[in-house]
Amino acid sequence: MRTQLRGRRAEYIPEFDLLRSLAIGLLFFHHGGLYNLSLFGLPLTALNHYDELFLLGSFTFLSGYLMVHSIEGKFLTDFLKGRLLRIYLPHLVALVLFLLMLDINIDETGLLVHLMGAQIVLSPALTSPILTLWYIGLILAYSVIFGILVKLFPRLPVLIAAMLGVLLQAGLARQEFSLFARRFFYYYPVFAAGLLAAKTGLLERLTSARFFLLDKLALLVIGVLAFSPYCEVPPAKAGGFRVQRERPIERLG
DSSP: OHHHHHHHHHOOOHHHHHHHHHHHHHHHHHHTTGGGSEETTEESTTHHHHHHHHHHHHHHHHHHHHHHHHHTTSOHHHHHHHHIIIIIHHHHHHHHHHHHHSOEEOOHHHHHHHHHTOTTTSTTTTOOOOTTHHHHHHHHHHHHHHHHHHHHOOSHHHHHHHHHHHHHHHHHHHHHHOOSOHHHHHHHHHHHHHHHHHHHTHHHHHTSSTTTTHHHHHHHHHHHHHHGGGGGOOOOOOOSSEESSOGGGGSOO
16 A cells, blocks of 8 residues: 555656646736736736636645545544644734734634634634635635545545535535535535546546647636636625725635
8 A cells, every 4th residue: 555655646747737837827917917908909807717716726626636645544633733734824824914914804703713714614604714815724624624535435436425415515504504605615626626536547547648638628618617607606795804805805815
């Protein structure tokens, strides 16, 4: 088992470097104020939502894929401890800096929720995610949920059924109790797809040169079409605390 695990960790997929580089480039584009420009007389504002969904979807997919290699061969407690050190502690530092440097009004309940890193799970019932901190809370929530599922259900069919069950329960909890921020549902299938790609080895076949770029183009088109409806979803109302610029709460920043 250990030999196989080391072999999988040593595996190099060049498409990952390309995807990560593209996402980082789009991140600079997203925060660089370039949407005010135009190309051939066409405004770039319409690219805002697609840019955000693509770059965050890319990072989310990679997180799901790499999580499998991080958790295999470890106890669940060891995996969660490692995730807390890598994700939760930087989240606390970022939260303190945000509160000190930005004009954010937050009540005691909202502060406690953010200190727990549970803003994605307890939003919008008790709080609203603060700017870009929502994504850190999202990855933290996925790490705990999927980490538990992978350890409890090692068989692939049962694991997929458990993932769908969690998603269904989260949807019911949002409908009945206003739990789970809407972006939890946007990126849940993306994280799950990355995890399943690592578990099945499917990505190695998709990244082969057998179909050149046709399969990649088909996946890109399917992904854009699948996420297109989310671009028209109105921002959720903020709850728990208020930020002066309320709209960016539910945006990438």
